[in-house]
Amino acid sequence: MKAVVIRRYGSAEVLQYEDVALPTIKPDQLLVKIHASSVNPIDWKIRKGMLRLLIGNKFPMILGFDLAGEVVEVGSSVTGFQAGDAIYGSTALPGGAYAEFAAVSANLVAPKPTNLNYEQAGVVPLAALTALQALREQGNIQSGQSVLINGAAGGVGIFAVQIAKALGTEVTGVCSTKNLDLVKSLGADKVIDYTQQDFTKDTNSYDIIFDVVGKRSPAECKRVLKSNGVYITTIPSAESFVQSILTTFLPGQKVKFILEKPNTKDLLYLKELIEADKIRVVIHRTYPLKELAAAHTESETERAIGKIAIAVTQ
Numbered sequence: 001m002k003a004v005v006i007r008r009y010g011s012a013e014v015l016q017y018e019d020v021a022l023p024t025i026k027p028d029q030l031l032v033k034i035h036a037s038s039v040n041p042i043d044w045k046i047r048k049g050m051l052r053l054l055i056g057n058k059f060p061m062i063l064g065f066d067l068a069g070e071v072v073e074v075g076s077s078v079t080g081f082q083a084g085d086a087i088y089g090s091t092a093l094p095g096g097a098y099a100e101f102a103a104v105s106a107n108l109v110a111p112k113p114t115n116l117n118y119e120q121a122g123v124v125p126l127a128a129l130t131a132l133q134a135l136r137e138q139g140n141i142q143s144g145q146s147v148l149i150n151g152a153a154g155g156v157g158i159f160a161v162q163i164a165k166a167l168g169t170e171v172t173g174v175c176s177t178k179n180l181d182l183v184k185s186l187g188a189d190k191v192i193d194y195t196q197q198d199f200t201k202d203t204n205s206y207d208i209i210f211d212v213v214g215k216r217s218p219a220e221c222k223r224v225l226k227s228n229g230v231y232i233t234t235i236p237s238a239e240s241f242v243q244s245i246l247t248t249f250l251p252g253q254k255v256k257f258i259l260e261k262p263n264t265k266d267l268l269y270l271k272e273l274i275e276a277d278k279i280r281v282v283i284h285r286t287y288p289l290k291e292l293a294a295a296h297t298e299s300e301t302e303r304a305i306g307k308i309a310i311a312v313t314q
Contacts, residue, residue: 001019001020001021001022001099001100001101002017002018002019002020002099002100002289002290003017003018003019003020003062003098003099003100004016004017004018004062004063004064004098004099004289004290004292005018005020005060005061005062006047006059006060006061006062006063007059007060007061008059009047009048009049009052010047010048010049011048012044012047012293012294012296012297012300013293014047015047015292015293015296017289017290017292020060020062020099022101023096023099023101023102023103024103025073025075025103026075026103027075027076027077027078028075028077028078028105028106028107029075029078029103029104029105029106030071030072030073030074030075030078030081030087030103030104030105030106030109031071031072031073031101031102031103031104032067032069032070032071032072032087032101032102032103032104032109033069033070033071033072033100033101033313034067034068034069034097034099034100034101034102034122034312034313035068035069035070035118035119035122035311035312035313036067036068036069036118036119036121036122036123036309036310036311036312037064037065037066037067037068037097037098037122037289037309037310037312038066038122038123038126038127038307038308038309038310039292039295039296039298039299039307039308039310040065040066040126040127040155040299041155041299041302042065042126043063043064043065043095043296043299044296044299044300046063046094046095047063047296054093055093055094061094061095062095062096062097062098062099063094063095063096063097063098064091064095064096064097064098064099064310065090065091065095065097065125065126065262066090066097066122066123066124066125066126067088067089067090067091067097067102067104067109067122067125068086068087068088068112068116068118068119068121068122068124069086069087069088069118069122069312069313070084070085070086070087071083071084071085071087072101075106078106080106081106081109085111086111086112086118087109087110087111087112088109088110088111088112088113088116088121088122088124088125088267089104089108089109089110089125089262089264089267090104090108090109090125090126090129090262091104091108092105092108097312098289098292098310098312099312100289100312100313106264107263107264108262108263108264109264109267110264110267110268110271111268111271112271113270113271113274113275114275115274115275115277116274116281119283119286119309119311120281120283120309122309122310123155123281123283123306123307123308123309124159124270124274124281125262125267126260126262127155127156127158127159127307128159128163128270128279129260129261129262129266129267129270130156130159130234130258130260131156131157131159131160131163131210131212132159132163132266132269132270133258133260133261133266134160134210134232134234134258135147135160135163135164135167135208135210135232136167137258138230138232138256138257138258139207139208139210139230139232139256140230141164141167141169141207141208142168142169142207143167143168143169144168144169144170145169145170145207145208146169146170146172146204146205146206146207146208146226147164147169147170147171147172147206147207147208147209147210148171148172148173148174148199148206148208148209148210148224149161149164149171149172149173149174149188149210149212150174150194150199150209150210150211150212150213150215150216151174151175151211151212151213151215152173152174152175152179152183152186152188152191152212153173153175153176153179153182153183153305153306154212154213154302154304154305154306155304155306155307155308156212156234157173157175157183157212157213158182158186158282158306158307159279160210160212161173161183161186161187161188162186162187162273162278162279162280163273163279164208164210165186165187165188165189165278166187166273166278166279169207169208170189170190171187171188171189171190172188172189172190172191172192172199172204172206173186173188173190173191173192174191174192174194174199175191175192175193175194176193176194176195177193177195177196179305180193182282182305186280186282199224200216200220200221200223200224201224202224204224205224205225205226205229206224206225206226206229207226207228207229207230208229208230208232209221209224209225209229209230209231209232210232210233211231211232211233211234211235212233212234213234213235213302214233214234214235214236214237217237217239217240218231218239218240218243218255219239222253225253226253227252227253228252228253228254229253229254230253230254230255230256231253231254231255231256232256232257232258233256233257233258234257234258235257236257240255240257241257243255244256244257281306281307282305282306282307283306283307283308283309284298284304284305284306284307284308285298285304285308285309286308286309286310286311287308287309287310287311288310288311289310289311289312292310295308295310
């Protein structure tokens with residue numbers, strides 16, 4: 001099969017499109033023919049060696065977490081799936097979805113939303129699960145609350161706005177001038193152009209501030225966070241890590257960070273929201289698998305609107 005492989009950490013140039021052996025599955029896994037994947041920041045952070053303490057140096061390595069495709073083979077202990085099923089979901093660390101086939105744990109995937117094609121479904125899992133789990137588990141989001149999403153037009157942000165709205169909250173999205181209309185169309189009740197206005201100096205306060213882009217510190221957000229509000233980030237700094245520990249044991253405002261945990265139950269929940277037209281997918285651009293290096297390079301600019309899709313098989 002074709003796959004994109006790295007044999008060392010480094011720039012996008014280490015991504016090599018080549019032939020590799022077809023994976024074999026364990027009893028609890030599915031062999032999936034992958035139609036589409038996506039680029040998430042964690043993919044190029046792993047590639048650059050930023051997570052080598054966690055990942056190690058086991059090369060060659062195939063990256064990529066998101067996938068949408070068809071089940072080809074079912075492990076002996078797996079129930080609920082059969083060959084030919086259209087599924088979407090995630091691989092485990094360090095990835096494996098940048099390939100024509102992958103061995104995937106059955107508890108990390110779910111049936112594909114019926115109203116999405118493979119390319120659309122392939123950009124959903126990691127970003128949407130991050131948004132859902134941040135708001136629901138870390139933020140304990142409740143209907144009627146006020147939620148601010150900083151980075152509302154990015155890969156996680158587009159899903160966070162829609163999920164927060166679907167859960168009955170008043171949503172404020174922070175983005176650049178060119179993305180104001182997009183964020184409004186996703187359901188935001190209010191949008192703030194960060195080039196014109198600093199939300200941390202606003203008169204409004206919020207029950208949840210979800211800093212998707214990790215650009216504002218807990219200290220900066222404190223004055224616009226309600227007395228029992230929660231600040232959540234996807235990119236923990238030394239300050240936010242310390243504050244998350246301290247605020248666990250103190251009353252009042254909390255600081256938390258999100259580490260996405262893929263699972264079938266949450267993917268099924270997202271499927272329901274997608275099929276009810278409460279979540280739509282925004283794709284910035286689609287690259288073929290053999291042009292993955294260019295896709296990584298674009299993602300590293302952190303200027304993509306929505307998600308970057310990877311077409312694996314046509």
